[in-house]
Amino acid sequence: MPAPDASVLLTPAVPVDVRLTLGVLQRGHADPTVQSRPGGVWLCFRIPGAGDPVTVLVRPAPSPLVPGPVQVLAWGPGARAAVAGAHRLLGLDDDWSAFDAGAAALPHAVRRARREHPGLRLPATGRMVDQLFTVVLEQKVTHDQARAGWRWLVRHHGEPAPAPAPEGMLLPPTAEAVRGIPSWQWHAGWVQPAQSKAMLRVAERATALERLEARPVDGRDGVVAALTSLPGIGAWTAAETVQRTHGAPDTVAVGDYHLAHHVGEALSGRRTDDAGMLRLLEPWAGHRQRVVRLIGLAGYRFSRFGPRLAPADHRRR
Structure with missing residues (x-):
């Protein structure tokens, strides 16, 4: 896997169940834009306004029951913007x-x-x-x-x-x-x-x-x-x-x-x-x-x- 164009390691003070949280964005198991795979959840989209494409991989914390680190990796022209918005994507303001x-x-x-x-x-x-x-x-x-x-x-x-x-x-x-x-x-x-x-x-x-x-x-x-x-x-x-x-x-x-x-x-x-x-x-x-x-x-x-x-x-x- 190539090195990401941007990444961030989030350390939320609350538990974050990445697969459950992002699951509402996936339209069926064969959704071509959102996939939950063994290594994490993949998302492909464009940054609003700019239109820059990006591929994002969100790697869950070791347990969805207790707080733990969540890694967000991004590739493509929209990588920096996607990483900047990762906290909202994961509902950390929720x-x-x-x-x-x-x-x-x-x-x-x-x-x-x-x-x-x-x-x-x-x-x-x-x-x-x-x-x-x-x-x-x-x-x-x-x-x-x-x-x-x-x-x-x-x-x-x-x-x-x-x-x-x-x-x-x-x-x-x-x-x-x-x-x-x-x-x-x-x-x-x-x-x-x-x-x-x-x-x-x-x-x-x-x-x-x-x-x-x-x-x-x-x-x-x-x-x-x-x-x-x-x-x-x-x-x-x-x-x-x-x-x-x-x-x-x-x-x-x-x-x-x-x-x-x-x-x-x-x-x-x-x-x-x-x-x-x-x-x-x-x-x-x-x-x-x-x-x-x-x-x-x-x-x-x-x-x-x-x-x-x-x-x-x-x-x-």
């Missing part, structure tokens, strides 16, 4: 102390999940356009469709990542590349017409969207308000985006097909809707997304109703 002080009222399984995963942080990538591309491809489709769409987009319209990125890893497509995709070609990626239209809107406004990284999440002039003003970008898409770009600890994705049911069962023993979910989460205002993440780690076996959706695949027709 303070759980106020949440922990009020966690006693949470169900036992959720409290246990917090004890068993003390290294969970909320990452903040700052990369608005990349995250919007991934989330838009998840709008109102199945898990398999979303993952297939992202792999197709990156493999056909992404670019090689700086060495020594593992074989098969690529940079996400630029906004310019997305704007150049013919309308008929989206069909080959199992991407629905409404999704491709939203993708083009994001690509057309890429420069302005990248500037949103400096804004607060909520409020009249916040990121969520700015995102939801765009046609094709609703509350669910905005929430799923800022959870990753800003590490937003309180932003919950309303409109999700399963989330309200799961939160309802975990916190009250019965399914609920979005309004009911928000009422149940109200005691943890300021930390609602932390609660949601822990519910996902708590080992609940949620009820299932109805047949599993099997959408028709017309890509080769």
Whole structure:
């Protein structure tokens, strides 16, 4: 492996579970842009604004349960900038102390999940356009469709990542590349017409969207308000985006097909809707997304109703 163009050894005062923290950025095991490998987590991306490509390797501490050193190595023109932003990428600005002080009222399984995963942080990538591309491809489709769409987009319209990125890893497509995709070609990626239209809107406004990284999440002039003003970008898409770009600890994705049911069962023993979910989460205002993440780690076996959706695949027709 060649020497990195930039590197840093972080020594956080809190545990950092690198794989769990960065796992929310990986779209499936075959994601060409984020991979968890035996040596650590690899990420390939461009620096917002500058557009400089970079390959990053994050080597975890010896244990995700106690504080320990985390090494970040970077190669390519964007290496220095990537290393400078490593603390935000790993959620080291993510303070759980106020949440922990009020966690006693949470169900036992959720409290246990917090004890068993003390290294969970909320990452903040700052990369608005990349995250919007991934989330838009998840709008109102199945898990398999979303993952297939992202792999197709990156493999056909992404670019090689700086060495020594593992074989098969690529940079996400630029906004310019997305704007150049013919309308008929989206069909080959199992991407629905409404999704491709939203993708083009994001690509057309890429420069302005990248500037949103400096804004607060909520409020009249916040990121969520700015995102939801765009046609094709609703509350669910905005929430799923800022959870990753800003590490937003309180932003919950309303409109999700399963989330309200799961939160309802975990916190009250019965399914609920979005309004009911928000009422149940109200005691943890300021930390609602932390609660949601822990519910996902708590080992609940949620009820299932109805047949599993099997959408028709017309890509080769």
